[in-house]
Amino acid sequence: MRICARLAIFIAGGYPAGLMPQLNRGFTLTWLGHSSFRLKTRAAKTVLIDPWVEGNPACPREAKAFDAIDVMTISHGHGDHMSDAVTLAKKFKPAIVCNYEIHLFLARKGVNGTSPMNKGGTQEAAGVRFTMVHATHSSGIEDGGQVVYGGEPCGYVLTLEDGTRIYHAGDTGPMADMTVIGELYKPDVALLPIGDLYTMGPREAAWAAKAVQARYVVPMHHSTFPALTGTPEMLREELKKLGASCEVVALRPGESLS
Numbered sequence: 001m002r003i004c005a006r007l008a009i010f011i012a013g014g015y016p017a018g019l020m021p022q023l024n025r026g027f028t029l030t031w032l033g034h035s036s037f038r039l040k041t042r043a044a045k046t047v048l049i050d051p052w053v054e055g056n057p058a059c060p061r062e063a064k065a066f067d068a069i070d071v072m073t074i075s076h077g078h079g080d081h082m083s084d085a086v087t088l089a090k091k092f093k094p095a096i097v098c099n100y101e102i103h104l105f106l107a108r109k110g111v112n113g114t115s116p117m118n119k120g121g122t123q124e125a126a127g128v129r130f131t132m133v134h135a136t137h138s139s140g141i142e143d144g145g146q147v148v149y150g151g152e153p154c155g156y157v158l159t160l161e162d163g164t165r166i167y168h169a170g171d172t173g174p175m176a177d178m179t180v181i182g183e184l185y186k187p188d189v190a191l192l193p194i195g196d197l198y199t200m201g202p203r204e205a206a207w208a209a210k211a212v213q214a215r216y217v218v219p220m221h222h223s224t225f226p227a228l229t230g231t232p233e234m235l236r237e238e239l240k241k242l243g244a245s246c247e248v249v250a251l252r253p254g255e256s257l258s
């Protein structure tokens with residue numbers, strides 16, 4: 001029975017009923033596939049992180065519908081992180097947390113309600129504090145056959161009402177700033193890309209998990225396309241080599257950590 005349960009975890013990358021780690025802090029964080037997450041806060045506000053839903057092949061159909069979006073955050077200008085930003089922003093009128101250049105782009109597309117910021121700064125929306133942190137990547141926005149300058153890529157540290165901190169790394173390679181993020185913010189949960197090729201692979205992500213000192217790591221930016229080869233199981237192996245004590249929470253798209 002025990003072997004069966006372990007085998008099920010290995011095959012599906014998810015959790016059989018009852019074995020999912022529970023934080024019990026009043027939030028629900030649902031993976032929509034790739035780097036998109038829906039966060040429902042204790043105060044029942046909805047935060048959509050990196051809006052790529054409609055064209056996201058990993059997003060389950062039932063997870064594409066929203067009742068409300070109170071805040072949207074955007075990590076950088078690539079389509080697999082913001083291609084639904086304009087449509088969803090016009091429909092739900094959220095506050096949009098993003099860099100200054102993406103704010104200019106969205107304003108040109110007729111989107112109001114952007115709340116631009118830059119790295120090192122913090123702002124509050126819907127009871128959550130958003131701190132913009134560094135990411136090492138690129139951020140051009142494809143627009144009608146042109147590439148528009150999208151400012152610098154970033155990650156965010158979200159501080160919830162009760163002080164719980166969730167770090168969404170965006171697309172990034174490993175970087176010395178992760179030590180800064182660990183020391184300054186001590187995130188409880190880190191959402192880290194592990195797919196390789198366009199971002200960190202499992203080896204780099206294991207180092208990053210240790211550097212940011214998170215108790216729980218949720219792997220993202222993996223399994224969306226065949227080219228993204230890093231898996232949660234490979235991340236676990238790399239963490240073991242480093243002797244790191246954090247726990248990998250390998251969600252399947254549509255599953256939640258709460």
Ligand code: NI
Pocket residue numbers: 076078081137138171198
């Ligand atoms: Ni990217």
Ligand code: MN
Pocket residue numbers: 078080081171198221
């Ligand atoms: Mn990406």
